[in-house]
Amino acid sequence: MKNSNRFDFDTPVDRRGTASLKWERYRSHDIIPMWVADMDFKSPPEVIEAIHKRAAHGVFGYTLPPEELNSLIVSMLKKTYAWKVAPEWLVWLPGLVTGLNVACRAVGQADDDVMTAVPIYPPFLTAPRFSRRNLIKVPMKEDGGYWQFDFDRLEQMITPNTRMFILCNPHNPVGRVFSRTELAELAAICHKYEIVICSDEIHCGLILDEEKVHIPTATLDAEIADRTITLMAPSKTYNIPGLGCAFAVISNKKLREQFKKAMAGIVPMPNTLGYVATMAAFSECAEWHEALLDYLRVNLETVSGAIQKMPLISMTPAEATYLAWIDMRSSGLKNPVKFFEEAGVGLQDGAEFAGPGFARLNFGCPRRLLKKALNRMKTAINNLSA
Numbered sequence: 426m427k428n429s430n431r432f433d434f435d436t437p438v439d440r441r442g443t444a445s446l447k448w449e450r451y452r453s454h455d456i457i458p459m460w461v462a463d464m465d466f467k468s469p470p471e472v473i474e475a476i477h478k479r480a481a482h483g484v485f486g487y488t489l490p491p492e493e494l495n496s497l498i499v500s501m502l503k504k505t506y507a508w509k510v511a512p513e514w515l516v517w518l519p520g521l522v523t524g525l526n527v528a529c530r531a532v533g534q535a536d537d538d539v540m541t542a543v544p545i546y547p548p549f550l551t552a553p554r555f556s557r558r559n560l561i562k563v564p565m566k567e568d569g570g571y572w573q574f575d576f577d578r579l580e581q582m583i584t585p586n587t588r589m590f591i592l593c594n595p596h597n598p599v600g601r602v603f604s605r606t607e608l609a610e611l612a613a614i615c616h617k618y619e620i621v622i623c624s625d626e627i628h629c630g631l632i633l634d635e636e637k638v639h640i641p642t643a644t645l646d647a648e649i650a651d652r653t654i655t656l657m658a659p660s661k662t663y664n665i666p667g668l669g670c671a672f673a674v675i676s677n678k679k680l681r682e683q684f685k686k687a688m689a690g691i692v693p694m695p696n697t698l699g700y701v702a703t704m705a706a707f708s709e710c711a712e713w714h715e716a717l718l719d720y721l722r723v724n725l726e727t728v729s730g731a732i733q734k735m736p737l738i739s740m741t742p743a744e745a746t747y748l749a750w751i752d753m754r755s756s757g758l759k760n761p762v763k764f765f766e767e768a769g770v771g772l773q774d775g776a777e778f779a780g781p782g783f784a785r786l787n788f789g790c791p792r793r794l795l796k797k798a799l800n801r802m803k804t805a806i807n808n809l810s811a
């Protein structure tokens with residue numbers, strides 16, 4: 426606990442009436458929404474201040490990526506990950522899911538194969554099909570709740586038409602922060618079969634396990650960087666997903682040109698306030714970020730402590746993200762999400778992640794609300810097992 430007292434993550438902010446995706450789902454029901462991945466906290470004060478300042482200017486015309494923002498990203502990547510990036514490698518996007526879909530269109534051609542490891546964040550499952558690519562889903566291995574790549578299976582499932590692997594690191598939903606060894610093994614396979622890696626690193630600022638560090642895939646070595654499209658954004662860490670601002674880092678000129686070509690005429694620039702918020706987030710919010718991580722670590726302990734005491738369901742604490750991946754396979758419930766909705770808690774169905782039998786709980790909220798939800802879950806599951 427270093428900085429938590431300076432910032433207030435405890436006081437609830439009423440999000441009803443703001444057309445919040447998360448809160449609208451259960452608008453007129455007493456169901457605590459713990460599904461889609463945004464947090465119920467206010468963004469850092471510096472982000473709010475920067476938006477106020479820019480709003481006061483009053484003109485919101487088409488806006489280029491500010492040069493100082495490119496320099497800021499370059500220095501942030503160098504300082505945080507010892508990653509030397511040239512400003513021209515950056516491609517700005519209005520969202521990271523946009524980047525996943527653009528990557529699928531940019532690499533290979535119609536009917537080629539795109540691979541990912543499941544369970545996985547749902548847009549990984551739809552992006553290939555939207556781009557007329559086939560999806561190859563490689564199941565991850567689970568050992569006592571600890572999820573890993575199944576490299577043998579992965580290599581066996583590669584086809585002559587496999588052009589891209591979409592990687593999620595840190596991983597949503599299983600919460601893993603992949604080690605250098607794991608990333609290097611995956612990258613070596615991709616290199617061997619000349620597969621491009623699209624590395625979604627949106628959760629990289631949310632490492633909760635203090636023994637782990639985020640390793641951008643492109644920092645493994647120059648050859649791997651050459652076949653990697655990295656996608657990053659400030660949106661998860663600083664809770665600004667509604668401001669639509671993300672970026673790709675692509676060092677390979679040809680790949681970058683293909684990516685930009687696939688965007689042409691379809692993908693708009695990020696909005697003006699998104700740039701402003703990103704600038705403030707990466708330059709002024711280090712203390713808020715530390716305090717957030719402290720708060721989320723205690724929330725994670727709260728969730729895993731409570732789930733441990735519940736019969737029939739289990740979880741392994743996430744190493745990163747504010748998402749808990751809960752195993753409900755032993756509960757005998759046909760529809761665990763419906764069951765918990767009836768108990769007043771709105772989880773996200775694992776089936777949407779190609780992980781049926783699991784549910785995802787978003788613990789990015791004031792602790793009191795989290796405890797209320799966990800108590801509701803406890804009562805419901807106790808009644809079920811009684």
Ligand SMILES: Cc1ncc(COP(=O)(O)O)c(C=O)c1O
Pocket residue numbers: 462519520521522523546593597625627628658660666670671
């Ligand atoms: C792995 C991953 N990628 C992308 C996104 C969404 O990115 P965006 O809102 O910028 O499209 C999320 C949101 O939960 C996510 O978990």
